Amino acid sequence: MTLHHLLEGPASAPPLLLGPSLGTSLALWDEVAPELAISHRVVRWDLPGHGGSAGDLLGPGATVADLAGLVLDLADSLGIERFAYAGVSLGGAVGLHLAVHHPERVTSLAVICSSAHFDGTRAWQERAERVRREGLEWLVESADARWFAGDFTVPELVRDHREADPEAYAACCDALAAFDLTERLTDIGAPTLLVAGREDPATPPAHLRQIADAVPGSTLVEIPGASHLAPAQCPEAVLAALRTHLDGTPRRGMRVRRAVLGDAHVDRAQARQTPFTARFQDFISRYAWGEIWTDDTLTRRERSMITMTALVAHGHYDELAMHVRAARRNGLSHEEIGAVLLQSAVYCGVPAANSAFAVAQRVLAEEAGETGKPEGE
Template identity: 80%
Template sequence: MLHHRVEGAVSAPPLFLGPSLGTSLALWDKVAPELSVAHRVVRWDLPGHGGSSASLIGPGATVGDLAALVLALADSLGIDRFSYAGVSLGGAVGLHLAVHHPERVERLAVICSSAHFSGSKPWEERAALVRAEGLAGLAEGADARWFTPGFTVPELVEDHRTADPDGYAACCDALAAFDIRERLSRIGAPTLLVAGREDPATPPAHLREIADAVRGAGLVEIPGASHLAPAERPEAVLTALRAHFDGDAGRGMAVRRQVLGDEHVDRAQARQSAFTARFQDFISRYAWGEVWTDETLSRRERSMITMTALVAHGHYDELAMHVRAARRNGLTPEEIGAVLLQTAVYCGVPAANSAFAVAQGVLAEEGLAP
């Protein structure tokens, strides 16, 4: 079985994340935790990479062989239908699944990948080189192939260096044989293409070719990104994937960050466990994805209402958070004070007294308290 990691609630919609040649599931470290708020995320390692055995495939392997391993993994987890996102070779696996197993693929995102990888000869030569000399020399040039100048992720470069040569070479065989251009029109799953604008391996034209062939497909180009966009520009990739996969939960997470701030949301995400994942999804999907995005009330008005409700029920820890949110939403200290004064009339003087103390502490942190 492919080595894998599962994150998010068991009841959430499943989303598989496929890696690029030479990397491990660590490629998704800056993206997967956020996606797991709304999905049961399954990351997997290619054979001979990360924790997956090289013996899962052999010489002459195909992308279809890798896709079969992904389906076997899904079956082992009791997952019948799933969404899928993959980078480079991982993206090719997604294309194969969408063409040959459409009943299994709900939605598809193909990142820095291609319907063909510029002919078989370069990959045949690389496979022969790796089988003869190993990966140390090839890994030295990983930064130039993967990232824009001056950027690197040492952990991913180390993954490249320590991959099993036989597994890596078999994956090169799969890339050499892959050409699905004539079958792209058969893809019926809603499809998103994500291109790194600085990607020399699979330039935006490769993604555009897929977008032109797949009915209704969308295309996003990310500036400042090379071949491993989820590692180099995770925020941009996450924004694109949320819009494609998440619906209300994805939109809600964006609003939640805008109102509460990245620091607070990052702490909440770090504390998330299998036990709390469904609750976090509930908050993102309904509170932030539906209520806070309703344009009937402005965010300023919603902040005033929220502070009042928190005072009424004595939720002062939450009140501190929402005083900070009120400042982000444009309320002045004077307006926050006026809201709390209103609560003295309708929620009680002791409650308002505690609320003023909390708010004064928060404002003092910002250097705004009298």
């Protein structure tokens, strides 16, 4: 049995998991997730005993590690190996745990109105004990004051709080009581965004500043007028912060794309972009250039050689012309390009290599004419 969840966005888009706060449901993200789903495969999930998730997924003495395990089980069930993650409060603590203990799974992290610790164990243990005795009604009465600034409210979230399973809620309190990653924050290597609500009494900005000061290269955004459930009260501000944070990969990919293919080529491709092709162009910048070409396991010279060989094998000669030029920008000499095509003749076939040599000779001659440099250089 997995956590109840909601999938939104293109199946081919990069996955983004959104975690909720204690006492809420995936409805917490209603004003933000649909916009994020334009460019991401968004997976919203419910805590055990909250929303649509079964209460028996978590028991007494639970830890944030247990919740993180359930999130990984969910990702595995959906075939998601690596993902961006954003979470609020307890959902943010889950993200911190994943980034520290499962860094190979987390491509980026956003921690919203959360903390590396939740002010010790006693208050949470007392809350868990009382919830087990009396249920949740006494907490529901103060939900608006704890969650929102001013007179703002979201009736659906208050209703979800009232309908949560008390035992599962108490188990989540146990997890918060035991949580403290203060000494492990420097281990986080994923690009990290911290979002604080300036009116948040539960996890005030100082808690987020503590994380920002410890996590290398992290970014802190404070939202005026926001309390603990910032995505519900100030969705536009949260969305803007998340978009800036999550768009780092496409921006990086576009930089590499321009460096390899040249500004003129990329500008022409962008100028020809239409609403019909826009998502494909985004896919290229985000995936091919933002993830594959930015991976430093292989050098750009090596990637050029592999790419030219693959294009010869499949007869993609227009693309080959583009990548012969790219190979020169990546430092390959005329002789090295010729050696790659000769190697391709052995494994891809002489006719394919014959056409490839013709394409490459034309491109290199054009390049020599443009630069005035001899062809043999």
